[in-house]
Amino acid sequence: xxxxxxxxxxxxxxxxxxxxxxxxxxxxxxxxxxxxxxxxxxxxxxxxxxxxxxxxxxxxxxxxxxxxxxxxxxxxxxxxxxxxxxxxxxxxxxxxxxxxxxxxxxxxxxxxxx
Amino acid sequence: xxxxxxxxxxxxxxxxxxxxxxxxxxxxxxxxxxxxxxxxxxxxxxxxxxxxxxxxxxxxxxxxxxxxxxxxxxxxxxxxxxxxxxxxxxxxxxxxxxxxxxxxxxxxxxxxxx
Numbered sequence: 001x002x003x004x005x006x007x008x009x010x011x012x013x014x015x016x017x018x019x020x021x022x023x024x025x026x027x028x029x030x031x032x033x034x035x036x037x038x039x040x041x042x043x044x045x046x047x048x049x050x051x052x053x054x055x056x057x058x059x060x061x062x063x064x065x066x067x068x069x070x071x072x073x074x075x076x077x078x079x080x081x082x083x084x085x086x087x088x089x090x091x092x093x094x095x096x097x098x099x100x101x102x103x104x105x106x107x108x109x110x111x112x113x114x
Numbered sequence: 115x116x117x118x119x120x121x122x123x124x125x126x127x128x129x130x131x132x133x134x135x136x137x138x139x140x141x142x143x144x145x146x147x148x149x150x151x152x153x154x155x156x157x158x159x160x161x162x163x164x165x166x167x168x169x170x171x172x173x174x175x176x177x178x179x180x181x182x183x184x185x186x187x188x189x190x191x192x193x194x195x196x197x198x199x200x201x202x203x204x205x206x207x208x209x210x211x212x213x214x215x216x217x218x219x220x221x222x223x224x225x226x227x228x
Contacts, residue, residue: 002157002159004157031213031214033214033215033216035218040220040221041220041221042118042204042206042218042219042220042221043158043204043216043218044218045215045216045217048214048215056212056215058215090157090158092158092214094213094214102160102163103160103214103216105150105157105158105159106157107155107156107157108157
């Protein structure tokens, strides 16, 4: 039990649709990172939010966007869904952006795009 | 650019036997190295991490890993495997100035036979 919860756990969308995935971090954790894990692959870093501002992005297009809220929750939004967006999306929270805090991962939201 | 290679996609080991999972990394400076485990339908759990100091790192569940700078490796070991160790294992590398933005390997699937 990491204290990080994600919703929904599973969802199915069709190409071109938009999706919002949610993450609730541990209380006090002001940093959240989002990862995409395609089937059979390791997680890939999408972006990170620190104190409600984007703090770095991986190699993902702008149709992947995010929000972080003061209540330690966050969202990942994906517009114009493509088949290759089918994956497990993981969020990970940490106390701060310093290099001593552990990352706590949620169990993920599995997105299927048809 | 940093990268992580896990040469073994799949390993089968007998219960009670020893286990070693290989991880090679590419990074310009001293990396922060991690091993995570992922059971089916679950998120990532941190087994151990290396930041600096003693190159032999002890983790949870009886796992240990050794950092070898000369070989750019961070191999994970367990002396005696239990059936509950069947899972997927990911090696990851991070940096001090980009905490939370990890580069993961593709993972090694471990199967434990009776």
